[in-house]
Amino acid sequence: MEDDAPVIYGLEFQARALTPQTAETDAIRFLVGTQSLRYDNQIHIIDFDDENNIINKNVLLHQVGEIWHISTSPADKGILATCYNKTSDTKVMTCAAVWRMPKELESGSHESPDDSSSNTQTLELLCHLDNTAHGNMACVMWEPMGDGKKIISLADNNILLWDLQESSTKAVLDPREAKKMHKVWIESAEEMTVNISVYRFEVTCQQIARTLPQLSSSTALEGKGQLKFTSGRWSPHHNCTQIATANDTTVRGWDTRSMRQIYCIENAHGQLVRDLDFNPNKQYYLASCGDDCKVKFWDTRNVTEPVKTLEEHSHWVWNVRYNHSHDQLILTGSSDSRVILSNMVSISSEPFGHMVDDDELSDQEDQHQEDKIKEPLQDSVIATYEEHEDSVYAVEWSSADPWLFASLSYDGRLVINRVPRALKYHILL
């Protein structure tokens, strides 16, 4: 059980943004973006050596501002997008940009940690996602199975779909080529033909913005201000044509082809919805979490009632993540400083109890079978991780090792944990 001990890494700054390097499938690598108003912000590339239990870090400077959200391209290890605050004296604006990290860091350079702090490197800007007309960027999502050309960003009450015309692989070959992209933006279906314009970055993007049909009425109800998207997720199913967004207590599903709302879960949570995630294996299943301390699981075909509700946290739940391979494993992070790993067997894609034919079983397997019948896994909390001292704003599974995950708390502490071994064998065997 020695290697089940958590590995802790401390950042110098406060941090909220955490992402695995999605395109990397061999090495365990996480990216963390810091939040500091007074120093240059950084992106820490954290390599975890599973065999030796050692963390290697590389630091990239991100000088434009503090990072609120970070995501990596599913196709190109070197490309990432951040949402960051640009602060002037009287105004704070959250912008988003796509960056490329230096080539040698892409697959993790194995420098010794003490060197890395001396030669910090900077990111190379690929393009800005211009949001001056749309408000603050909440997050940037990459098309899950795509080639890294399509991204969606949420800006206040707009969903913006961007198309990076030049593929990012080409951009690697010729960085200057990447800047010759064009950007097209269509305000709404009717105005699609009207508002096509070329922007100064010469990046071609197709952007579809749409005002929420409910906005006017909601605004009237609220009595103040505009509604804002707090978070969103791109569904990996249906050819990646669906996204889900959260604003206030509502979860909405959108079709990216028509940009129409396809479902709406009103009052999904008692209070603000903080995060969403799609079940990677069951196309209609969606998890949400929020300020009512609950995690709820939805079947988007029937949104009147949640399929399941978890109520384990004692404060707001900021993050919920399905394991990429074994969708019964649910990770949640909360501002009660805890990370909870739950096992939701009953609503997972995993068959409930084994369905192997009896005659195919050798005696040995028979033995296993019996064991399983004896103790079928119930929906339960597997473990509560209490290594954090401050609110946990991000949890992520590793893209390389399905049994490993990282969590990040506001005080800059990154903790890497593993699924308990007993459970792992239970699921595998």
Add this chain to the structure above:
Amino acid sequence: MAAVTTGSGAGSGAAGSPEATGGSTGGGGWRRPHGPLQRYYGPSTAEAAEAPPDPTDINGPHFDPEVFMNKVRSECPLGQLLAREAALGREIRALDSDMQTLLYENYNKFISATDTIRKMKVDFRHMEAEMDDLAANMAAISASSARVSAALQDRHRRGAQLAGVQALLRKLQALVEVPGRLRRWAGTEPARALRCHARARAVLRHYRHLPSFRAIEDESHAIMADLAQRLRTRLREETLDPKELIECVEMLLQLEEPAEELSEEFLSQAGARLEAELAALEAELPAADPSGTATTPPPPASDILDFVDRGSSAFVGTLCQLAGSYRALFGGDTGRLEPFAAALATRYFALLERRLALERGLGDTSLLVRALDRFHRRLRALLELLPAGADAAAALVARAARERVDRYLRALQTFFLGCLGDVRQALAAPRPPGKEGPGLPELLAQLAASVLGQLKAVLAYVQLFTARDIAFASLPYFKGEFCVTAVREGLVVAFVRWLCRTARGFVDGPAERGAPAAPPALLLLLARLCLDYENSTISYILTLTDEQFPPQDSGPAVTPGPALCAEARAAAQRLLDHYVQVQGAAVAQMLRKSVETRDWLGTVEPRNVRAVMKRVVEDITAIDVQVGQLFEEGVRRAQSSDSSRRAFSVYSSSRAPGRYAPSYTPSAPMDTHLLSNIQKLFSERIDIFSPVEFNKVSVLTGIIKISLKTLLECVRLRTLGRFGLQQVQVDGHYLQLYLWRFASDERVVQGLLDEVAASAAHRCLDPVPMEHSVVELICERG
């Protein structure tokens, strides 16, 4: 007499004697009459023990003349001695004369007795002679009497013979008259004819070898056959009432008609009769609706008691009568009767069941109980004939009772919901200014009292089923299972459980999705209600139930009180937690909106505490009042008496370089985390949405924790300018000033506000805190 005289003489002597000086005169006076008697019967040991023998006592048994003489001589002067001598001499003389008198008297009596005896001897001798005379006379009388009777004996025998012949002749005449009589009576009084025939039959049969008798017999046979025929026709008549029927059959039996056939005939007749009665009963019921449509049948014309009354007097009465006479008529063979009666009884039960089903409302339970009682009583007679029906009848009564209990449970539930509705209305009703509506405690007391009262009333109604004068109450079902399963479990326990469930329903149910949520005050009220139930009401109700419906030892298992209490407590906990969450969320929402909608970068220098903070304090104060109405104060951790000093120390420390400085001293960026982490290591982890205890302080602490944690998280999402930070500082200080007294541990409030301040400083572009004195000034002014 002599003794008394002697005693008195001795006493008077003693009184005058000088030894009397030793004792008081009173004591002597008391002793005087008893002394001599005592001496006569011998001195009691007690007396002897108490008074040592006094040889100088002239009347005492131990009198010693020598000692006395010596004593007198030595003690008394001469004059006294002389007087004494004279007195003694007088006494002696008096005693002598007394003795003489006695002697004379006794002698006289003896003489007269001797005379009397002698006279008696003479009389007896005379009497003996007379007795001998008498004996001789008696012997003569008896001899002459024997002679007389011997002479009369022969004549007497002849007289007796003549009387016998006359009786025989009278009988013969009667026999000859039989056919005539039979004929006369057969038409009008068949019973009399039968009696007559029965008397004559044996004789006729005996003497049938004599032709004249045979003719008589044949004739009477013919008449009887005719009679039997007539009776049979009558038997088949429809209008026969049961009594006539029985008579008829009885007579036919006497006519030696075949019993088998008759019993069948009898049963079919009786069946028709009973069918008619059942039909009459059925006519009162609304027609059974085969399609089962939901049209409610009109209320039955007569009440249930009436129905049962009629049913039992008509149907059951007749059935009993018929069954009884069947037994009497056809002997113990009931092989045919039982299925017949069983079938009819089953139909009757079915009818009654249908009627009972019509008793939908809660009407008058006593009426129902009385009806059932009557039914059961009347049936008892029948049940002796029909043992199988007992179970069915008992089951019917039990079902009806059970049904009624279930209905009461539903009524109780409806009643409780009604009460809750009233409470909700009272809570929601707009209060005219200046006039306070009913307070929460009053509403709670009202709710609890009315529910408890209703429950008691229901128990009282249900108790009617087990009252001592009710016949079926002695059935084993009503003694055991009814008390436990139906009343205790089915009514009381079920109601309490339902109440808890309903209360919980306000938490788990519609609160989130659409339907209007319960007002917080109602949650609080219900929490208190459940808690009261846990504390006392449940045990009270159960004790009451167990008293009124004593459970059998071997009865089915009952839900123990503690289990119910635990359920109530869980419900109370859930409600109170939810109350905290709802109220906390309301305050938190306010804080969140206030932080999210403000422009913290461009704000001006704070002059005031923000209105929202005042509102928060007001709301929390209102909540404090609300909770205080229903819950106890609770314990608060010891706090320093001087809160202003504490507040000052917090802020002075937060201004100290250790807290804020690292965040803007470029040389040591690590220190911040080190310091705050070390600090956190030593402070306890605070669970924000955690279960609260049942007291005011705990509830308030929960709400404050939720509110402040929200403030913390919201501030962390913003970027602040210098004045923004200062505004947060002012707000925080204001909250600190007013909120500490609500919380169980002011360190919780302080800790959270410290974190808010620290986070605000981190999120500030230009962290220059405000002078503490200025902050205080603003807060005091606000």
